[in-house]
Each structure stands twice: as C-alpha cells, then as structure tokens.
Amino acid sequence: MIPDDRKYTQEHEWVQVEGDIATIGVTDHAASELGDIVYVDLPDTGSEFSAGDSVGSIESVKAVADLYLPISGEVVEINEGLDGDPGLVNSSPMDDGWMIKVRMTDSSEADGLMDAAAYEELLGN
Amino acid sequence: MPYVPHTPEDVRAMLDVIGAASVDDLFAGLPEAVRLDGELDLPPGLTEEEVRQFMGDLAAENVTQADLVSFLGGGVYDSIIPAACDAISSRSEFLTAYTPYQAEVSQGTLQVIYEWQTFLTRLTGLPVANASMYDGATALGEALLLAVVSKRKNKVILPATMNPRWRRVARTMLQGFDVTIVEAPANADGVTDAAALADLADKDTAAVVVQNPNYLGLVEPVQALSDAGKANGALLIAAVNPVSLSLLKSPGEYGADIAVGEAQPFGISCCAGGPLLGFFTVSDKLTRKIPGRVVGRTVDRNGADAYVLTLQTREQHIRREKATSNICSNQGLNALRATVYLSMLGGTGLQELGEANHLRLEALRSEIADIEGVSVPFSGPAFNELVIRLPRPATEFRDFARQFGLLAGIPLEGVADCTENDLLVAVTEKRTADDIELFAEALDAFATGEEVDV
Numbered sequence A: 001m002i003p004d005d006r007k008y009t010q011e012h013e014w015v016q017v018e019g020d021i022a023t024i025g026v027t028d029h030a031a032s033e034l035g036d037i038v039y040v041d042l043p044d045t046g047s048e049f050s051a052g053d054s055v056g057s058i059e060s061v062k063a064v065a066d067l068y069l070p071i072s073g074e075v076v077e078i079n080e081g082l083d084g085d086p087g088l089v090n091s092s093p094m095d096d097g098w099m100i101k102v103r104m105t106d107s108s109e110a111d112g113l114m115d116a117a118a119y120e121e122l123l124g125n
Numbered sequence B: 001m002p003y004v005p006h007t008p009e010d011v012r013a014m015l016d017v018i019g020a021a022s023v024d025d026l027f028a029g030l031p032e033a034v035r036l037d038g039e040l041d042l043p044p045g046l047t048e049e050e051v052r053q054f055m056g057d058l059a060a061e062n063v064t065q066a067d068l069v070s071f072l073g074g075g076v077y078d079s080i081i082p083a084a085c086d087a088i089s090s091r092s093e094f095l096t097a098y099t100p101y102q103a104e105v106s107q108g109t110l111q112v113i114y115e116w117q118t119f120l121t122r123l124t125g126l127p128v129a130n131a132s133m134y135d136g137a138t139a140l141g142e143a144l145l146l147a148v149v150s151k152r153k154n155k156v157i158l159p160a161t162m163n164p165r166w167r168r169v170a171r172t173m174l175q176g177f178d179v180t181i182v183e184a185p186a187n188a189d190g191v192t193d194a195a196a197l198a199d200l201a202d203k204d205t206a207a208v209v210v211q212n213p214n215y216l217g218l219v220e221p222v223q224a225l226s227d228a229g230k231a232n233g234a235l236l237i238a239a240v241n242p243v244s245l246s247l248l249k250s251p252g253e254y255g256a257d258i259a260v261g262e263a264q265p266f267g268i269s270c271c272a273g274g275p276l277l278g279f280f281t282v283s284d285k286l287t288r289k290i291p292g293r294v295v296g297r298t299v300d301r302n303g304a305d306a307y308v309l310t311l312q313t314r315e316q317h318i319r320r321e322k323a324t325s326n327i328c329s330n331q332g333l334n335a336l337r338a339t340v341y342l343s344m345l346g347g348t349g350l351q352e353l354g355e356a357n358h359l360r361l362e363a364l365r366s367e368i369a370d371i372e373g374v375s376v377p378f379s380g381p382a383f384n385e386l387v388i389r390l391p392r393p394a395t396e397f398r399d400f401a402r403q404f405g406l407l408a409g410i411p412l413e414g415v416a417d418c419t420e421n422d423l424l425v426a427v428t429e430k431r432t433a434d435d436i437e438l439f440a441e442a443l444d445a446f447a448t449g450e451e452v453d454v
Helices: A028-034 A107-112 A116-123 B008-018 B048-060 B083-089 B107-124 B136-151 B164-174 B194-200 B222-230 B242-246 B284-289 B332-367 B394-404 B433-448
Strands: A013-018 A021-026 A037-041 A054-060 A064-068 A073-078 A100-104 B155-159 B180-184 B205-212 B235-240 B258-262 B278-282 B294-299 B305-310 B385-389 B422-426
Touching: A013 A107, A021 A028, A100 A107, B083 B332, B107 B242, B107 B278, B107 B294, B107 B305, B107 B332, B136 B155, B136 B164, B136 B205, B136 B235, B136 B258, B136 B278, B136 B284, B155 B164, B155 B194, B164 B180, B180 B194, B194 B222, B205 B222, B222 B235, B235 B242, B242 B332, B278 B284, B332 B385, B332 B433, B394 B422, B394 B433
Parallel strands: B155 B180, B155 B205, B205 B235, B235 B258
Antiparallel strands: A013 A021, A021 A100, A037 A054, A054 A064, A073 A100, B258 B278, B294 B305, B385 B422
C-alpha cells in the first residue's frame, strides 16, 4: 500500500509538501532494492539546487545510488540521524529515514510528480 | 627466467602465418625517412667484467648528496636515516610484496600500513588516515579534488606561500574539472594575509589550503587562516611537514578537514625526484571520501587480531564512477620505511628530532647575523628552513658555494614577494656545527666578494 499523503518520482523518491517546504526521501521499494544501507551522503544546508540535480548518494553493501532533487530549492535541513544510523533508511524509509528538507523555489514543480496510484502502477503492483 | 630469443625458424613460421615476406615488411607503413638505415651504431659487446668496470667508472663521476653538505630543502630534506630503515625495508618479505592482490593473506604488510595510518592520525590530529599516497604534491591534488567534488563548488584557494612545485602538480590534476584556482596573497611577514583570505573565501569556495610551515619555512597564523577560510563553509586543507608536528599545532587542533603532506623526512633518502611518500588524513565526516585504501583492524573467528582492507568501495568497486580519485595502490615500501623510522623514534624521539631541527636552524640564523650585506627578510618563527637575502643573485651564490662542497639552497625568485637575491636554506638535524660554520664562511666570502682558493 503506497501512502497517498505525498508524491513520487521515477527515481523512487518521495516528496511530501508542507507550505513551501518539501521533505524528500526514498521509497520502501528503493530501500529494499538497495539492501542494507551503510552510508548516506547529503548536501550542506544552505546549498541551492535545481530540479534533477544529483545532490547526494546512498551507499548500500552492494550498490551506490544517486540522490536526485525532484524540485528546485534551497536545502534547509538534512536528517543528521542518518549519519550515525543509516539503517533508518531501511527500517523506516517513509518516516524516520527521510533525507532532506528543501525550501521550494516553485511549488508547482511538485504538481508534476506522480501520485500514489501512478507510482503503484510504475512498480507494476 | 632465461632469455630465449626466437630462432630464425620461429620467425619464419610467424611471418608465414600473417603472410609477410620479412620482418622489414612489417614496417613498410613507416616512411623511409624515419626508418633506420643500416645497423645500430653500437660499440662491440663487452664481457661481464668489462661492463662492471665501465659502469663503475660512470658511477664514480656522480656527485651525490653524500659527497656534499646539503642545505637543499623545498619539500625534500637531507635527514639522518637509521640503518634499521634499510635493513628492515630490504627484507624480501616486504620488498618483493609490491601490492598484495589477495591483501588479507599478507597480514604483515597490512599491519605495517595500519601502524603507519595510526602514526599519521596521531601526528595530524585527524581521526582517519589512508594507506599513503605517491607524494605530498599529489596528495594535495587529491585533497582538492575531494573538496571540489564533495562540495559541488568549483573555486579553490591556494596561498602564495605554497610550494610552487606542489601548486603546479595540483593545477595539472585539476585540469578538466572546471576549477578556478585563486591565490591568497602573502603579507610583509612572508605569511598568508588572513584578512585577504577572508575576503576571497566566499560561498562558492570548495577548499582553502594552508601550508604550514610555508614554502619559506615560516610558521603561518594557522588559527586565523582557518577561521577566515572556513567562515563560508569551505573545507580547510592543511599541507604540513610532519616533522614540524612534533612542535607545532596539529591540523586537527586548528580545524583542518584534511591534512596532507610529504613524509620523506621519515627515513627516506633524497633520490633524484623520488620516490617520495604522501600522507592523507581526514575528519570523521570525510571518512567515506578519502582516496585510496584504508587498512582496518578486526578479529578473526578465533578472536585474534586481523587486518583487512576496508572502505575500498570507492575506486575499485561499487563507487568507482563516483570516486574523486583513481589511486588504487599506495606507496607501500616507503610507508614501511617511515613506519620503521617512527617506531624507532617514538613520541619522545620525535619531539627531540623537532627540537634538534629547530635549534640547528637557529644556529644558522645567528651564525650569519653579522655578515655584512646579508639579511633575513622575514623575522617570524621558522622551522627547517630560512630565507636569506643576499647582496647579489641567489643563483650566483648557489654556484659559488659549490667550491666549498655546499649545496647552498634554492633560489626563490618568483615565490610570493621574494626577489632574485633570496635563497631558501634548509637545516635539518643532520647539519652539524661544522656544516653551519662552513656555510657561514662561504656566505661571508661571497658577500665580501673575496676571491676564494679552495
């Protein structure tokens, strides 16, 4: 069951918008495909990016995936907890395992992302 | 393995397979003009004994640092090398195991690297060291690449007081990365101007480099430079002479994110151009970004100590395309020598080494103080090296001093605000009171314009 309180991307990331702040993480599917995650490399707060930029990486015991920013904006917060406990991405990808919060420059960018039903279809469920 | 040349029959058989009439036919594509016409112009062959004699005569024409008194430095220093460094590093168990492809089988090699890393973390005050780099200059280049890639910014700042050869290597290594290299100016004291650095180190800056002591041998105001350099989020890279760390603040103490340097003074001779020995240490936060390999200590299934390659995902495995470096090896044999050297000195010995270096340099400073026409343009604290301002070009004194059996130092024209009369003179713990007196004698003769009959 894919939560419908947020949007999704082709790269298996989720985006939850509150006001002009978007919280971004990877989906359950992405976390389980990657396997045991050992390191999450996140950008500095204060840095600004455009939609589609690679802003970090997620390293598991078997692969490294890029973290893309689905919407343009300034990084206002990163999940410091992942530094000491990157396994949070496996145990709670949709909540405690969130990665970055971005102040969006154009909140309409989020409208173009997939909703839960579209993402479920992407997964082929 | 014996050298077995092809027989004429072998050659014929191979030519037949590819359909060529002769070996010369294989080169038919090359223009006549660039092809050798006739036989090589070589003297007749020599017997083994004749070759031995010939090579011996050639070698006797060499003049080495061992025959001269060396005040050359600039990054590579003539230091005392304990016999144990040669004895242990030439043991075949170490010498022939260049790089262990099945690393964990070579526990001895891994243990040495682990101990080398431990020494470097203690010296630099940063928690993580890699297994070594080719030399200090490439270690600096790698540090800059790490900063540029991980900060996703493309401006780096190098001080004017930096080793100019290191700067050239760094510039070469940054080619193709769309990086702007900005120079932080020096002030009248021959050290980096902290206020100017603060203006340069903006939000677009990935890294600020501090070299301490700097190329002129002067101790930089590291804390002020660190504060100025890091104010807008740049990484601070400290390029340090590790011998100085027995007396000076460690990079970790003044907030460096990366420390690099040249460990040649730790038991490695001054060969013409190398091999040298770079080191690379980082803060916890950059652990996963460190180039090269890291050896870790763990326990085997019986609970005994065991050493393993760890964090080797970057250049060779799953992070390969995201690596900032392509170094897949390390400078194993020289790291061994340095590890032997440091093991023999221990903490107290290292401190005594630093003090001896410092005292000898101060002895030179006072020995030359009264020579007319000669001055020391920068009065700040110095380590290992001193800038001396001569009445005439430094290149002249360099040549003049050879009559005294001296390698006098490195002319400094073009570095920071140095003039053609400035000479960089290195004094290590190896220079005796007699050596220093000889230097002063040569300098006095040069300054007074005496004719010398040595």
